[in-house]
Amino acid sequence: MGLTCSSSSGEFNHYNRRINAILASESKNLPMKLLLLGAGESGKSTVLKQFRLADNQAFSTKERERAKRAIFANLWDSLSSLLAAEEEGELPVRPELRQSYEALPRKQQREPGLETIRLIARLWKDPGIQSRLTTHGSKLELLESTQHFSEKIDEILKSEYLPTDEDILLLRVRTIGINVIQILEQRTMIKIIDVGGQRSERRKWLSHFDDVAAVLFLVSLSGYARVVHEAEETNQMAEAIGVFTTIVNEKSFFKSNMILFLNKCDLSAKMIGTTPLTVCFQDYEGKENDYTEGVEYITELFQDLVVNHPVAKHKFYVHVTCAVDQAAMRLTTGTVKHICVSNILTSMI
Ligand SMILES: Nc1nc2c(ncn2[C@@H]2O[C@H](COP(=O)(O)OP(=O)(O)OP(=O)(O)O)[C@@H](O)[C@H]2O)c(=O)[nH]1
Ligand SMILES: [Mg+2]
Incomplete structure (x- = not known):
């Protein structure tokens, strides 16, 4: 299915191609896939709940x-x-x-x-x-x-x-298996998949890697001073960097958008006042208890892994989030939905 038009106007053709792209995706009846990834306790299920609430899908x-x-x-x-x-x-x-x-x-x-x-x-x-x-x-x-x-x-x-x-x-409930919701955004159905992030759950991730429009990767900012629940000898931030590196190098995502949520900013803002970033990053030379500088340092660290990738050309977006803040998350989830929808348009143009 598609519309044709012989207008010589470049702008009109551009607009026309966008409509065709939407119709093509609708005719296949396939929802866009947004995959939530990240280590355990990073906040994936909390973000999924926020997508639900922002879409007025109330809890029963x-x-x-x-x-x-x-x-x-x-x-x-x-x-x-x-x-x-x-x-x-x-x-x-x-x-x-x-x-x-x-x-x-x-x-x-x-x-x-x-x-x-x-x-x-x-x-x-x-x-x-x-x-x-x-x-x-x-x-x-x-x-x-x-x-x-x-x-x-x-x-x-x-x-x-x-x-x-x-x-x-x-509330904290460890995810075992997956949670899925569907939301409609500008006539496009988005399927959001939330997986379990603990080590034993990650081997199940692979079965969800096909046709992913965007990966939403969560990192707990307070993780620099916390340990991994299932492996107490490992720091949460080190774990997150390891998992993110694997995801950035995953071929299935080379064409997917990559959205990073640096989450739990409320907790890290409090924590950084008493626990300096150097407990995790020995080479950090910024001001010891400065939240803004600390977040900038962590953002660059993750950004470098994506931007300097030799093969993958991800569109990369970073948000500093507090996933339990309903008002702020209503805006952020709106932005993410917009990114997903624009992806089907641009990927076909
Ligand atoms: N204060 C605060 N708590 C948060 C934030 N994000 C998540 N939490 C809490 O952190 C805990 C873990 O969040 P989950 O959403 O269950 O984490 P998850 O990534 O789904 O964890 P797994 O299912 O084990 O992979 C929950 O109790 C959340 O309420 C945040 O930004 N600030
Ligand atoms: Mg979960």
């Missing part, structure tokens, strides 16, 4: 109920890490609470129900836990959601509580 009650159980599990994980870090000389957690915690059957630990959460709430409020949170919180690398959910634990305890959009964005 069933999804919110599932999220509620996951929030219980998040609270349990953070609490267990804090209890495991008990050290001599610290303010002890009330013994009767610790005993109740230790007596919990395994099933209730894996899938904490309301009773378990009541116990978790009492433990969270215990002065021993609160002091441990202050002294060990950063060393233990607790889930990002810890502070948010522990602060609203009384609300979470209510039987009528259903997670808000904000809660769902902050």
